[in-house]
Amino acid sequence: MISTNFKKATLALLLCAPIALLAQDKAAPCPDNHHGDGDNPHVCEIRESTIPAIASLSVDGKENGGVSVTGTDRSDISIKAEVVAWGHSESAAHATQQEVRVLTDGGHIRAEGPKGNHYSVSYKIEVPKNTSLDIHANNGGIELAQLDGKLRFQTVNGGADLENVSGDVKGETTNGGVDVVLDGQRWSGTGLDVRTTNGGVDLKLPSGYAAHLELSTVNGGLDIGFPVTTQGKIKDKLSTDIGGGGPTLHLETINGGVDVATK
Numbered sequence: 001m002i003s004t005n006f007k008k009a010t011l012a013l014l015l016c017a018p019i020a021l022l023a024q025d026k027a028a029p030c031p032d033n034h035h036g037d038g039d040n041p042h043v044c045e046i047r048e049s050t051i052p053a054i055a056s057l058s059v060d061g062k063e064n065g066g067v068s069v070t071g072t073d074r075s076d077i078s079i080k081a082e083v084v085a086w087g088h089s090e091s092a093a094h095a096t097q098q099e100v101r102v103l104t105d106g107g108h109i110r111a112e113g114p115k116g117n118h119y120s121v122s123y124k125i126e127v128p129k130n131t132s133l134d135i136h137a138n139n140g141g142i143e144l145a146q147l148d149g150k151l152r153f154q155t156v157n158g159g160a161d162l163e164n165v166s167g168d169v170k171g172e173t174t175n176g177g178v179d180v181v182l183d184g185q186r187w188s189g190t191g192l193d194v195r196t197t198n199g200g201v202d203l204k205l206p207s208g209y210a211a212h213l214e215l216s217t218v219n220g221g222l223d224i225g226f227p228v229t230t231q232g233k234i235k236d237k238l239s240t241d242i243g244g245g246g247p248t249l250h251l252e253t254i255n256g257g258v259d260v261a262t263k
Contacts, residue, residue, distance in 0.1 A: 030082060042086035043093045050076045051104050056150075057127060058134040060110040064120035066140030066158060071129025071147040078126040079109065085119040093118075141176065144169075148188065159199060165192075173199060177256065181263070186210035191247040200256035203249070207262045210243030214250040215258045225261030 030044035053076050059067050065082075085097035100113035102121060111121040122140060127133075132150040135142055141158035144151060144165050151169040153160060159176035162169070167189035177199035180192070183206060194201070200220065205211075207226075215222055215238040228240050251258055 030084070040086045040088060041090040041093050042084060043090065043097050044082065044084045045097070047079075047081045047083060047102055049079050049104075051079065053077055053128050053131070054107045056107060056132040056134070057125075058108045059123055059125065059136070060108070061123070061135075061137035061140055061155075062111055062121065063117055064139045065111075065122040065137060066142065066155075067123045067125070067135050067137050068143040068145075069123075069125045069127060069133060069135065069147065070145045071131070072126050074126060074128060077128075077131075079104070080124040081111070082122045082124070083111070083119065084121075085113075087118055135171075142171070142173075160194065160196070162192075162194070169193070172196065175199065177201065178251070178253070180204070180251070182206070182209065184209075186243070187247040187249065189247065191249065193248075193250040195252040196256065197253070198255045199253060201251045201253050201258045203251060203258075203260045204263045205242075205260070208243050209262075210246040212239075212241050212245050212248045213260070214239050214248055214252075215260065216250075216252040217256065217258050218254045220253060220255065220257035223257065223259045225259070 030046055057077065061067050081102045083097055083100050085093045085100065087093040087096055096114055096118050100111055100119050100121065102111050109123065113119050129147055130149045133152065135153040137155040137158055139157045140155065141160065142153050142155045143161040144153065145163040148166045150167060151165060153171035155176060156174045157176065158173065160171060160173050160178045162180045164181065164183045166187060170193045173196040175198045176196060178194050178196050178201045181204045185206065186209065217236050222236065222238055228242060
């Protein structure tokens with residue numbers, strides 16, 4: 001399910017106190033995919049680094065870029081930052097790319113670069129699975145997988161993919177859909193609260209999953225792929241227990257449908 005775009009110059013990052021750059025960064029070419037602005041020349045590299053594990057991490061995608069975070073058994077945090085720049089010539093694109101810095105001070109990952117909006121930075125990050133996260137993206141999607149903690153996310157012009165997450169999870173998207181795939185027999189933690197505007201919601205659960213479902217749409221329908229117990233006609237809202245009940249899974253959309261099915 002984790003499938004966002006993470007995509008040539010070799011660049012050594014300067015270390016500038018008190019701001020922490022990606023220390024001992026390794027740069028590698030991106031896959032040979034199309035990047036940039038239309039047909040303008042572009043350059044792309046992936047900068048890799050690790051930082052010590054921390055309890056709470058924030059990631060800001062700034063103007064352009066998606067964020068993917070996966071929980072693992074590792075004891076540190078691995079960061080792959082895909083830096084793409086474009087311009088009227090390849091040399092101009094390189095000049096822009098060399099001004100982009102990926103910063104990691106204070107548990108806050110973000111990029112700084114020249115004015116003009118001619119670059120993007122997307123992140124593929126691996127963290128200890130109980131790390132708390134605060135994720136923001138613009139013109140890019142958010143993907144969270146195998147995480148158990150306090151998770152907050154927000155994106156504009158991008159969707160959200162959640163796979164096997166748990167804990168206290170809240171997020172919203174604008175102009176993007178939401179896909180949620182859960183494992184196990186019930187939610188572990190406080191619950192799930194995800195809202196989107198101009199996008200559909202797709203939830204897949206194991207058969208017999210125990211939870212309290214709250215589903216809502218304004219301009220779209222509800223499609224539940226298994227029997228539920230409720231009063232009245234199911235139209236644009238549903239509140240019901242499944243599998244004997246459990247923590248609340250709240251999924252809400254405007255201008256989109258909600259589909260719930262078993263895996």
